[in-house]
Amino acid sequence: MTLLHDIDPIAVPLPFWPHGIHWYGLMYLLAFGVAWWIGRRRVRAGRLPGVNEDGFGDLLFYGMLGVVLGGRLGYVFFYNFDAFLANPLMLLRINEGGMSFHGGLIGVMVAAALWSRSRKLHFFDTMDFVAPLVPAGLGLGRLGNYIGGELWGKPTGGSWGVVFPDSLPADMAALPMERLRELHASGALDPFARHPSQLYQAALEGLVMLVVLLTYSRKPRPRYAISGLFALMYGSFRFLVEFVREPDAHLGYLAFGWLTMGQVLSLPLVALGLFLLWLSHRSPTLQPVPPPAPDPAP
Template structure:
């Protein structure tokens, strides 16, 4: 008998206000990124980051995630609804966030941060890339608790029935696959790859390619949105369409990184002794 998903999406009910696990997952994502960023700034001084800069960057990340995620969801997945009712963009009671929209929003936010704090854009993206996957894992766990973004029908032993899905059929818990792939596994790989100095663009490229690959794999187990369905055949979903450019761009960045081989390490200042007198000796 397959497990029937019956988790309560409300973490805390105070009567006049409810705290949902999905909101908690975003809080965990941001706090986890803040803590890991501070750890890297303190223990890897060759990166040239201070803890104050990490905290300032987080403000741009939060704003980019929330605005980009919502706008991206409406434009990528609910464009018809938006055309009929532009105010749907502000209808937050029904939820709806897009990773790819949030990715674009964060990218623009980091561009502003880099300009305002005297850093190169790629120095910023190479630093923040390993901080993101733990946040992805937390948010996908929020999706799982909500019983949303369920997988395709399956008869594997760990298949589950999601009451919100049509047909009461056993399905892949694809949210947990994404927790494992684009969350935990990508985090471990990026932490290893970025543990020593790499050329400029390399960590960013590794992140783009890695996320795109793991997301494409997960899409083969995840049920596409009902109002969109498959874009081609029985395999091309909106998630794959939006992720393939990330893989291509990531590979380009990796190739470019090792061909240009630009060292982004901050070199410590060398102390200079007093200038020596250069008087000429008389003969």
Template sequence: MLTHPQFDPVALSLGPLKVHWYGLMYLAAFLQFWWLGRHRILTQPQLSNSGWTVRQLDDLLFYGVLGVIAGGRLGEVLFYQPGYYLAHPLQILAVWQGGMSFHGGFLGVLVAMWLYARKNRKTWLEITDFIAPLVPLGLATGRLGNFINGELWGRTADPALPWAMVFPWVDDLPRHPSQIYQAGLEGVALFGLLWLYSSRSRPRGAVSGAFLIGYGSLRWVAEYFRTPDDGILGLSYTVSMGQWLSLPMVIAGIAFVVLAHRQRF
């Protein structure tokens, strides 16, 4: 069996300033978002012809960063640990320690994109279709940050599994490195699928729908290897909090794809 390396969560110390690996993973996510977005604008005529520019991408990233951080933290507070943060309200600001909910960040980004759409006179679905393929690799870096922090460890695994891993601060049992699974599924695999799907012109809303279906489905699978969180619906090894939050995404995604191909948007 493998043993978690127990990384120092601080990547770099400069006097009183401490740079955490978790924060660097978020920085990497935002940088790859910008780079991939720029690549799409410059290489896919359907985007440049519809008015997308690199300058607009810069503004879009600013709105997205605010949505991710505010929504991700509030999601963690409201969906997963309301009791803890009610007792320790100042800890809500300690984002460098981890504790960011994808589903909260997702809702935060949706609100941020709505505000961006109003300001720039674009449709909301036009924006979500554009950003959907740019998101998954950022999710992968976030999961690597979870692994470095040693959080969100997996369920117990067969000791014969070559990559079964012991997380010593939890117990001596072999566990699935579920953070790596999620980085591969919700990150790399979803990116490949969406990048290929969006490389051709699609009806408005179809790429957004594909993202919802893909993420929700892959997250549902990954949750069976991850120790479930004790969220507001209680602790369950049958249907976890993450799976309950992913189910509406799949349903909405199917509706988006169907309506997009019927040209209802």
């Protein structure tokens, strides 16, 4: 059975802004809200000694900047560098989409390093605290990709999958949605059904990683362990899903007729995760400490 993707990516039309408010942007806001909620609970449980909710608020602000700036820069430099060289101003065209997890991760790490230095904390104590806050945002972001009908998977080659209008041949993609619904009902669009790889990633990188990391981090763990598990899981899940995800049209496959840029960028994460888990076996365990009193009002 196939499903025709028929979702308006604009959640809130605005008369003064032609692009409106997209579901993808709302998913980012919701992701930060979930990170704030989980982070406050972890702070109250003493998972980041010496830091209260005010300090966590600063960390979250730094992290938000890291995600947005790093995600955009990562997309441009990892996936669209030629276009950037031809027109550097395309870096500012955020309304056209284009965010990279790997770039966002680098941005968060830079933000966490700066924040940790200001607080005189070990960098990986901060990253171990942050890791369980991330998967919900990853899952919501992939759900936003699905709603927007972007980053779809490869053809299923069977009588199941999702038909994404923008993935159809140009003459069919230009048809009005009413006509596409008629064609879908007749079965004419079934050969164009694709893997909803965005939902696969939402389930693995979002739900599965969230449950595993929250469960694992409920007890004190050695330094590096939570960060290592995060990197290992994400790198492995992303590498596997890339086999059924359509590669970027302007990049295609980088080697062997199957290796994608996403897989190339994920392999170092797998290696880093294994290395951090190895380091954790000889590292101290951070014990919970009640958070200090709130910062005095100015």
